[in-house]
Amino acid sequence: MLQVLAIIISYLLGSISFSLFAGKLLKGIDIRQHGSGNAGATNTLRILGTGPAIAVLALDVLKGIAAVWIGWWLGGDQVWTPLLCGIMVIIGHNWPIYFRFKGGKGIATTIGVLATLCFWPALIAGIFAILAIAITRYVSLGSLIFTALTPVFLLLSGTGPELFWTSLLIAAFAFYRHRTNIVKLVRKKESKLGKKGI
Numbered sequence: 715m716l717q718v719l720a721i722i723i724s725y726l727l728g729s730i731s732f733s734l735f736a737g738k739l740l741k742g743i744d745i746r747q748h749g750s751g752n753a754g755a756t757n758t759l760r761i762l763g764t765g766p767a768i769a770v771l772a773l774d775v776l777k778g779i780a781a782v783w784i785g786w787w788l789g790g791d792q793v794w795t796p797l798l799c800g801i802m803v804i805i806g807h808n809w810p811i812y813f814r815f816k817g818g819k820g821i822a823t824t825i826g827v828l829a830t831l832c833f834w835p836a837l838i839a840g841i842f843a844i845l846a847i848a849i850t851r852y853v854s855l856g857s858l859i860f861t862a863l864t865p866v867f868l869l870l871s872g873t874g875p876e877l878f879w880t881s882l883l884i885a886a887f888a889f890y891r892h893r894t895n896i897v898k899l900v901r902k903k904e905s906k907l908g909k910k911g912i
Contacts, residue, residue: 717795720788724781724799728806728823731813732773733758736766746816750905754818756853760905771822777803778826797880800827804884808891819891821857824884828864832877835867836860851906854895861888 733753737745740762746753749760755774759767781803782796789795807823809815828836839860847856865881889896898904 716788716790717792720784720795721798721802723784724802725806726811727777727781727784728803728808729810729812729817730777731807731810731817732770733818734813736762736770740766752818753813753816754820755822756907759907774807774818774822775826775829777807778823778828779830780826782827782830793874793876796831797876800831801880801883803827804887808887819857820887821860824861824888827884828881832864832868832871832873832881835871835873835881836864838867839863847907851908852899852904853907854892854904855899857888858892858896861885 731753733745733755736758737743737748743761745757745761749757751757755767755771758770778800781799785796785799789799804820804823804827806817807820808817810817825836825840829840839862842863843856843860846859847853850856861881862885865878865885868878868881895904
């Protein structure tokens with residue numbers, strides 16, 4: 715029963731959209747109607763500036779960390795509970811019940827989840843992602859690299875199958891949510907970091 719409660723709490727926690735709150739509070743806007751239309755830290759940077767973007771990024775990461783810990787606290791000895799909580803907090807961010815299931819792409823929350831579940835593989839993947847962003851200024855490319863490489867490094871580290879398959883599912887979420895970005899990247903029409911929104 716506590717395991718089910720942990721999973722539900724994680725989804726509801728993920729559904730809290732800090733970028734939407736920031737847009738309403740600072741400019742009285744729905745951030746999903748501006749810039750890229752995404753409710754996340756990168757679009758917050760484009761529309762609201764650096765300070766709000768850093769705050770949104772940090773809070774979204776903390777959502778992922780908190781959900782995994784909730785899974786550990788309430789999951790007892792169930793291996794799958796923190797993993798499912800990590801998955802559900804990302805689903806909540808991407809498809810929030812409070813905002814008509816139209817949310818962000820879940821990368822900041824994914825960082826929190828994976829860094830908590832598998833710190834070293836996520837860190838190594840994160841270094842590659844940061845390098846890609848620094849070189850190309852494409853945040854979407856770095857996000858895809860991060861989620862794609864984490865399962866690879868987990869596999870190389872010899873971790874258990876539960877965590878590997880969880881990371882693979884999380885990567886699938888990321889690629890699905892970034893499908894339009896992938897098309898833009900291929901066509902060289904993707905917006906670069908630092909480009910202002912409307």
